[in-house]
Amino acid sequence: MADSAQPPVGRxxxxxxxxxxxxxxxxxxxxxxxxPFLWQLTTSLQTFGESVSVPPTFVPRSLQWxxxxxxxxxxxxxxxxLNTTLMTIARTVGxxxxxxxxxxxxxxxxxxxSAVLFGIFLxxxxxxxxxxxxxxxxxxxxxxxxxxxxxxFLPGMFSAFGTFLMRQFFxxxxxxxxxxxxxxxxxxxxxxxxxxxxxxxPGMIALGVLVIIxxxxxxxxxxxxxxxxxxxxxxxxxxxxxxxxxxxxxxxMAGSLLASLPVIVVFIVFQxxxxxxxxxxxxxx
Amino acid sequence: xxxxxxxxxxxLTPLLLAAAACSGSSESAxxxxxxxxxxxxxxxxxxxxxxxxxxFHAQHPNIDVQVQVTPWxxxxxxxxxxxxxxxxxxxxxxxxxxxxxxxxxxxxAPLDDKIKDSKLDMGAYVPAVTKxxxxxxxxxxxxxxxxxxxxxxxxxxxxxxxxxYPDDSWTxxxxxxxxxxxTNPQKGVFGFVAPEADxxxxxxxxxxxxGQVISDDEKSSGYDKPATIQGIQFWxxxxxxxxxxxxxxxxxxTDPLAMLTSGKVAMxxxxxxxxxxxxxxxYGKANIDIAPLPAGPDGNRKYYSNGLANSxxxxxxxxxxxxxxxxFLGSERAAExxxxxxxxxxxxxxxxxxxxxxxxEFNLQVFVxxxxxxxxxxxxxxxxxxxxxxxxxxADAWTGKAPVADVSQRVAxxxxxxxxxxxx
Numbered sequence: 287m288a289d290s291a292q293p294p295v296g297r298x299x300x301x302x303x304x305x306x307x308x309x310x311x312x313x314x315x316x317x318x319x320x321x322p323f324l325w326q327l328t329t330s331l332q333t334f335g336e337s338v339s340v341p342p343t344f345v346p347r348s349l350q351w352x353x354x355x356x357x358x359x360x361x362x363x364x365x366x367x368l369n370t371t372l373m374t375i376a377r378t379v380g381x382x383x384x385x386x387x388x389x390x391x392x393x394x395x396x397x398x399x400s401a402v403l404f405g406i407f408l409x410x411x412x413x414x415x416x417x418x419x420x421x422x423x424x425x426x427x428x429x430x431x432x433x434x435x436x437x438x439f440l441p442g443m444f445s446a447f448g449t450f451l452m453r454q455f456f457x458x459x460x461x462x463x464x465x466x467x468x469x470x471x472x473x474x475x476x477x478x479x480x481x482x483x484x485x486x487x488p489g490m491i492a493l494g495v496l497v498i499i500x501x502x503x504x505x506x507x508x509x510x511x512x513x514x515x516x517x518x519x520x521x522x523x524x525x526x527x528x529x530x531x532x533x534x535x536x537x538x539m540a541g542s543l544l545a546s547l548p549v550i551v552v553f554i555v556f557q558x559x560x561x562x563x564x565x566x567x568x569x570x571x
Numbered sequence: 572x573x574x575x576x577x578x579x580x581x582x583l584t585p586l587l588l589a590a591a592a593c594s595g596s597s598e599s600a601x602x603x604x605x606x607x608x609x610x611x612x613x614x615x616x617x618x619x620x621x622x623x624x625x626x627f628h629a630q631h632p633n634i635d636v637q638v639q640v641t642p643w644x645x646x647x648x649x650x651x652x653x654x655x656x657x658x659x660x661x662x663x664x665x666x667x668x669x670x671x672x673x674x675x676x677x678x679x680a681p682l683d684d685k686i687k688d689s690k691l692d693m694g695a696y697v698p699a700v701t702k703x704x705x706x707x708x709x710x711x712x713x714x715x716x717x718x719x720x721x722x723x724x725x726x727x728x729x730x731x732x733x734x735x736y737p738d739d740s741w742t743x744x745x746x747x748x749x750x751x752x753x754t755n756p757q758k759g760v761f762g763f764v765a766p767e768a769d770x771x772x773x774x775x776x777x778x779x780x781x782g783q784v785i786s787d788d789e790k791s792s793g794y795d796k797p798a799t800i801q802g803i804q805f806w807x808x809x810x811x812x813x814x815x816x817x818x819x820x821x822x823x824x825t826d827p828l829a830m831l832t833s834g835k836v837a838m839x840x841x842x843x844x845x846x847x848x849x850x851x852x853x854y855g856k857a858n859i860d861i862a863p864l865p866a867g868p869d870g871n872r873k874y875y876s877n878g879l880a881n882s883x884x885x886x887x888x889x890x891x892x893x894x895x896x897x898x899f900l901g902s903e904r905a906a907e908x909x910x911x912x913x914x915x916x917x918x919x920x921x922x923x924x925x926x927x928x929x930x931x932e933f934n935l936q937v938f939v940x941x942x943x944x945x946x947x948x949x950x951x952x953x954x955x956x957x958x959x960x961x962x963x964x965x966a967d968a969w970t971g972k973a974p975v976a977d978v979s980q981r982v983a984x985x986x987x988x989x990x991x992x993x994x995x
Binding site for chain 2: 335338340341360424432532
């Protein structure tokens with residue numbers, strides 16, 4: 287995006303007329319991307335009547351700040367935001383750590399059945415997530431973890447995909463560095479921790495970014511495994527604002543907006559890393 | 572992933588079991604005091620449910636009830652997962668659509684013995700609802716609420732077109748005639764709206780001409796019967812023959828109820844749960860009223876009604892306490908509390924007055940009077956297997972791509988195949 291270094295004025299003047307079509311397309315793209323978000327913002331300040339009228343209302347007659355307070359009245363919003371944050375941190379740290387350990391082992395350590403074991407790992411990525419729902423639920427139940435914060439993140443701390451990603455990354459790193467470290471007397475854990483892991487930082491960031499995005503939005507698992515609103519992440523809390531027949535859209539939009547604020551802040555701060563992370567992994571969402 | 576997960580759970584197990592044991596023992600030591608979980612899916616009704624629970628708790632101080640609100644889509648995933656694992660809610664909302672599935676599968680418990688012991692009068696509830704929750708002669712749910720339907724109309728548009736307001740003498744032909752007069756293409760106003768939504772469209776007209784969606788023995792489809800086709804044709808004609816309704820494209824893009832409350836359509840078939848939403852829109856509150864649902868050509872008023880029941884999980888660890896609570900949920904008092912909110916009509920007969928008076932701006936009595944014509948919602952053990960297909964297929968008839976009779980034939984064949992699979 288915008289470079290922090292100011293471009294020279296002369297260059298800028300020459301640049302603009304050269305790509306008018308590109309600029310027009312980019313502006314259109316920006317409107318398409320920002321439009322729904324702005325609509326969400328105005329809906330969150332409308333009355334219910336305004337939100338369901340045809341043609342749609344874009345500018346509310348008077349700003350309904352009560353929608354925001356209604357979110358806090360309906361949900362333990364602060365607690366849920368905290369739960370989401372803790373869940374995201376635990377899943378991200380867990381996945382990055384375990385995927386690096388396993389990925390390094392698969393990439394660089396030779397042991398019997400390594401190829402078969404890796405094949406089994408890969409086969410897990412081919413099973414749709416919903417299939418794991420019942421067995422994972424039963425594991426949580428037998429561990430006595432239903433309706434706890436731990437249940438939210440425990441199964442999400444391990445990832446076959448992450449292991450695959452990190453294995454590919456470690457394989458790319460030059461063998462010579464590892465050999466040099468071994469000659470200097472480093473054992474396998476030292477090689478991993480001191481030498482290889484720092485070099486794998488881009489891969490870790492890519493994986494971390496993906497896990498954060500997935501975890502922040504995860505809905506089905508938290509809804510199934512936990513029932514107490516105080517043990518739920520904010521995604522599940524917002525989902526429960528939808529009624530069977532009628533949904534109070536302004537309140538739902540106000541809640542969604544509040545829930546996405548932290549993500550927006552994170553995005554602005556880590557914009558550069560996020561872009562390279564998603565570009566690196568080649569996978570979105 | 573699996574291996575790592577299993578290893579970790581093995582490592583954690585002793586630790587966590589110890590923790591679980593501690594929390595478990597404190598609960599079981601106090602045998603008298605139990606906490607029930609009550610699963611529902613509608614946030615809008617949770618306030619009424621909490622009030623019912625408060626009064627129940629006052630009568631049964633040893634029983635606490637915790638409400639779990641899960642939105643509709645996830646409710647069934649969660650219920651299936653948790654009941655299979657044996658840790659589901661004790662008492663739960665059930666819909667006619669899934670009642671047979673859970674009853675046959677052993678997820679919800681038959682209540683006949685308890686009904687007999689407690690001398691609960693099942694005759695107090697709307698018969699169609701009780702019938703829908705009776706599977707193989709056993710009752711699997713205490714009726715909670717029932718749906719009535721009426722004709723919502725826009726008084727302002729009727730006045731402008733100088734059309735007489737609808738009344739209880741109206742039949743299909745009156746609706747068509749009025750819709751033609753009310754339709755005004757210059758102003759973008761349609762006389763009627765024909766959405767493609769079974770519950771709010773052909774489930775209301777098919778029984779009025781003696782048609783059937785499913786045979787009484789639940790073994791075959793009724794979609795290929797001429798009467799059923801006639802009941803569906805009423806809706807498609809509004810779009811493709813008389814041009815008095817927005818197209819399927821339009822009703823899919825914009826909620827038909829929003830079209831009504833914005834003055835874009837003059838008439839719409841409405842459900843008893845909708846007045847609350849109409850009243851929330853100032854234009855709707857000022858201009859909409861409700862008339863009895865127009866009868867079929869021969870004056871027949873039968874319709875398919877969904878309605879919920881409170882069921883008890885077959886895996887509940889406190890079946891006796893769960894029964895006490897389910898019984899209270901089915902009581903006169905609980906019906907009164909629900910009715911006052913104006914959201915649903917309680918299935919407990921004779922206590923719909925509070926519902927009818929909840930919003931004096933509308934003639935809600937219309938919905939209550941409709942209940943005596945209710946028939947159980949079409950359902951089999953695996954209703955979803957054919958119901959969703961039917962809705963998808965009928966789109967062709969709504970857009971005019973194929974005649975209703977052809978689509979109905981296709982739907983009937985697919986439905987019969989699905990029903991045949993069920994029996995195995």
